[in-house]
Amino acid sequence: MKKVLIATKNEGKVKEFTFMFSEMGLEVTSLLDVENTPDVEETGTTFAENAALKAEEISELYNIPVIADDSGLVIDALDGRPGVFSARYAGIEKDDNKNMDKVLDEMRSVPPEERSARFVCALAVARPGMETLIVEGYCEGEIGYKKTGSNGFGYDPIFVVGHTSSTMAELTKEEKNKISHRANAMAKLKDQMHLLF
Ligand SMILES: O=c1[nH]c(=O)c2ncn([C@@H]3O[C@H](COP(=O)(O)OP(=O)(O)OP(=O)(O)O)[C@@H](O)[C@H]3O)c2[nH]1
Numbered sequence: 001m002k003k004v005l006i007a008t009k010n011e012g013k014v015k016e017f018t019f020m021f022s023e024m025g026l027e028v029t030s031l032l033d034v035e036n037t038p039d040v041e042e043t044g045t046t047f048a049e050n051a052a053l054k055a056e057e058i059s060e061l062y063n064i065p066v067i068a069d070d071s072g073l074v075i076d077a078l079d080g081r082p083g084v085f086s087a088r089y090a091g092i093e094k095d096d097n098k099n100m101d102k103v104l105d106e107m108r109s110v111p112p113e114e115r116s117a118r119f120v121c122a123l124a125v126a127r128p129g130m131e132t133l134i135v136e137g138y139c140e141g142e143i144g145y146k147k148t149g150s151n152g153f154g155y156d157p158i159f160v161v162g163h164t165s166s167t168m169a170e171l172t173k174e175e176k177n178k179i180s181h182r183a184n185a186m187a188k189l190k191d192q193m194h195l196l197f
């Protein structure tokens with residue numbers, strides 16, 4: 001089975017990419033499988049810039065095609081925060097629970113009609129000597145009032161999926177991998193995978 005290297009150290013992402021790429025007959029490896037890989041500095045101001053930074057640095061290092069994901073939660077009532085700072089919103093330790101507590105606290109007095117938010121996923125495909133390809137996927141919803149559900153990762157327990165009463169963390173992995181920002185970005189990449197691997 002052909003392998004694809006995802007330039008991530010996020011276990012939640014690796015599980016979801018493994019599931020989605022297996023449907024295309026591709027096997028996923030990630031930076032969790034490789035010793036002493038660099039932590040790419042995410043100095044970009046957009047998800048697309050950070051995804052490109054991660055994919056290009058790792059592709060150059062190993063001289064192979066690499067996919068990277070930069071993703072996060074964008075909340076309208078917080079002027080788009082946490083955005084590209086989603087992983088470290090409550091501190092550099094990247095603690096999902098502390099991140100969610102900080103968002104729930106900042107949103108405590110925001111009325112129901114103003115709690116809209118979206119997940120964004122930018123995927124970058126970097127190939128040696130070729131232009132980097134970028135696609136983006138989105139998932140609309142709103143911020144709940146407490147953590148509900150234990151599936152997924154990150155902010156899933158406080159993100160109520162649009163037109164439903166379920167949080168992303170209450171979805172099964174099959175359901176999430178059909179509607180998530182990551183699934184929507186992958187759907188755009190799928191048509192071009194035969195060119196890439
Ligand atoms: O509830 C969530 N469901 C998701 O599906 C999801 N996707 C991303 N996120 C959040 O956004 C950060 C990514 O930051 P990020 O793209 O920099 O990734 P990361 O630093 O965790 O790993 P890496 O891929 O950079 O190695 C993560 O930590 C999460 O907080 C999600 N939260």
Ligand SMILES: [Mg+2]
Nearest residue numbers: 042050070087
């Ligand atoms: Mg990161």
